[in-house]
Amino acid sequence: MQLTVWTYEGPPHVGAMRVATAMEGVHYVLHAPQGDTYADLLFTMIERRGKRPPVTYTTFQARDLGKDTAHLFQTAAREAFARYNPQAMLVGASCTAELIQDDPAGLAQAMALPIPVIALELPSYQRKENWGAAETFYQLVRTLAGKQAKPAPHEGGRPLANILGPTALGFRHRDDVIEITRLLGLLGVDVNVVAPLGASPADLARLGHADFNICLYPEIADTACRWLERTFGQKTVHTVPIGHGATRAFVAEVAALAGVDAAAVLDTVGCLGNMPWWSRSVDSTYLTGKRVFIFGDATHAIAAARVARDELGFEVVGLGCYNREFARDLRDAAKLYGVEALVTDDYLEVEAAIQALQPELVLGTQMERHIAKRLRIPCAVISAPVHVQEFPARYSPQMGFEGANVLFDTWVHPLVMGLEEHLLTMFRDDFEFSDASGASHLSSPLPARVSGEPCPTRFRSGWEPDRPDTGLGVGASEASPSPASSGDFDAGASIPTPDPSLAGRGEWSPDAERELLKIPFFVRGKARRNTEKFAAEHGLAAITLDTLYDAKAHYAR
Numbered sequence: 001m002q003l004t005v006w007t008y009e010g011p012p013h014v015g016a017m018r019v020a021t022a023m024e025g026v027h028y029v030l031h032a033p034q035g036d037t038y039a040d041l042l043f044t045m046i047e048r049r050g051k052r053p054p055v056t057y058t059t060f061q062a063r064d065l066g067k068d069t070a071h072l073f074q075t076a077a078r079e080a081f082a083r084y085n086p087q088a089m090l091v092g093a094s095c096t097a098e099l100i101q102d103d104p105a106g107l108a109q110a111m112a113l114p115i116p117v118i119a120l121e122l123p124s125y126q127r128k129e130n131w132g133a134a135e136t137f138y139q140l141v142r143t144l145a146g147k148q149a150k151p152a153p154h155e156g157g158r159p160l161a162n163i164l165g166p167t168a169l170g171f172r173h174r175d176d177v178i179e180i181t182r183l184l185g186l187l188g189v190d191v192n193v194v195a196p197l198g199a200s201p202a203d204l205a206r207l208g209h210a211d212f213n214i215c216l217y218p219e220i221a222d223t224a225c226r227w228l229e230r231t232f233g234q235k236t237v238h239t240v241p242i243g244h245g246a247t248r249a250f251v252a253e254v255a256a257l258a259g260v261d262a263a264a265v266l267d268t269v270g271c272l273g274n275m276p277w278w279s280r281s282v283d284s285t286y287l288t289g290k291r292v293f294i295f296g297d298a299t300h301a302i303a304a305a306r307v308a309r310d311e312l313g314f315e316v317v318g319l320g321c322y323n324r325e326f327a328r329d330l331r332d333a334a335k336l337y338g339v340e341a342l343v344t345d346d347y348l349e350v351e352a353a354i355q356a357l358q359p360e361l362v363l364g365t366q367m368e369r370h371i372a373k374r375l376r377i378p379c380a381v382i383s384a385p386v387h388v389q390e391f392p393a394r395y396s397p398q399m400g401f402e403g404a405n406v407l408f409d410t411w412v413h414p415l416v417m418g419l420e421e422h423l424l425t426m427f428r429d430d431f432e433f434s435d436a437s438g439a440s441h442l443s444s445p446l447p448a449r450v451s452g453e454p455c456p457t458r459f460r461s462g463w464e465p466d467r468p469d470t471g472l473g474v475g476a477s478e479a480s481p482s483p484a485s486s487g488d489f490d491a492g493a494s495i496p497t498p499d500p501s502l503a504g505r506g507e508w509s510p511d512a513e514r515e516l517l518k519i520p521f522f523v524r525g526k527a528r529r530n531t532e533k534f535a536a537e538h539g540l541a542a543i544t545l546d547t548l549y550d551a552k553a554h555y556a557r
Helices: 012-022 040-046 062-066 069-084 104-111 129-144 173-187 218-232 244-258 274-280 282-286 298-310 324-336 347-357 366-374 400-426 510-516 521-537 545-555
Strands: 026-031 055-057 088-093 117-119 160-164 190-195 212-215 235-237 291-296 315-321 341-343 361-364 379-381
Touching (some): 012 055, 012 129, 026 104, 055 069, 088 129, 117 129, 129 218, 160 218, 173 244, 218 298, 244 298, 244 400, 315 347, 324 341, 361 400, 379 400, 510 545, 521 545
Parallel strands (some): 026 088, 160 212, 291 315, 315 341
């Protein structure tokens, strides 16, 4: 456990809450002090749920430590059972309560409640949130799945599948389930149980009735799927359908296990979508080869790298994840792109990697969104942890063919809008687009011109009369800073800010920084790297405007 400003994962009991909150008829009694009851906000504020999570806290205080805190736990458990009447109960301790070793498992067993009670042993100082969710789901499945359940003849002879892994507070899990259920229906496959999301203990008892399982989120469901395979002999679909190509592979894998024909779906629905069309279009050449840095949970990061390279034509220059349980999978994926895998839960390491690589697009979590915004790099969120804006009220899946369209929009728009921002910056001195002017679409009078001031030109050809062309971008004259962009990416900012990545590589002068910011954002990183390399090779301690011009001339040969 590490004290930090930001964290990619909470302690494992937060993962247990995600499973309990996702299900119906399950209650979680958590032995925890007052300070550990913050998790309610995650579901009611960030995920915008209409009800509190089904969690009862013992909320012992410092003065209670001299008394019998075990009695507090048993009292809380009895009251929770009487009030909520759950079909099953989870019991465990938070990271703080773990230190006093009250043994919630033994205390709950001694109470002999008339429902299944699943004791969670979650080592808070060795494991984290995703592992806690996976362990909780596994313990629920192992306890509640009917051992005698076997696949039975279904109505109409249609095969049955379980969809496993979606939880509360998951990144677009609700919409992914809708999309995958729709795809299965088109294939002629019925859904037996979706779990944990929306499932009850009675539903988990029916898991063995399915012909096969779909492991939609390996971080949550992989352990449970392997147990179901050993216990019931059920095969598992492991392909994660993120991106157009992966969705086609997913459909083919499901069809093979279900014994149905995938051609009808692949030849109709599988041929639709904007991403494949755009990838074949002339428009895509504007963004081909863009350098992208990817970081998130392993499932979404690996899938994003595949989509970025194979479907959008980007170049993957960085790939990483924060959940170490899947480090081997991520390292294998990183080898495909010739990059070094970054496996860390320290956001400062991620920030340093982004600064060093200077990508043109960042695909990451909410924390990478903050990092990229500060570094003026376009960013799209692809993975938890996320904030409230990534729980939209609209339908917005990440998986399936419709999910591929969402990815197309989400990833391409920051680059395209960045181009628009840069155009506004280029023409900031134009009388129509000047900061001192009113909005160009309103019929407001132009500001009066000072006597003797040259008349502003309507179009600038890329150079200024008083300074030679830099060759690094349109040489718009220095103007007053524009208002900060309201979006995640401010490509038009003109106020230089210190860049920590410059430490030890020569300080940039304010004039050089301002000139650098006039270069289009999609080549600005390359111009910065080339200039710093030129300065280092020539032993220059400071990077001035002349250094920038000299570096441009050197690399233009």
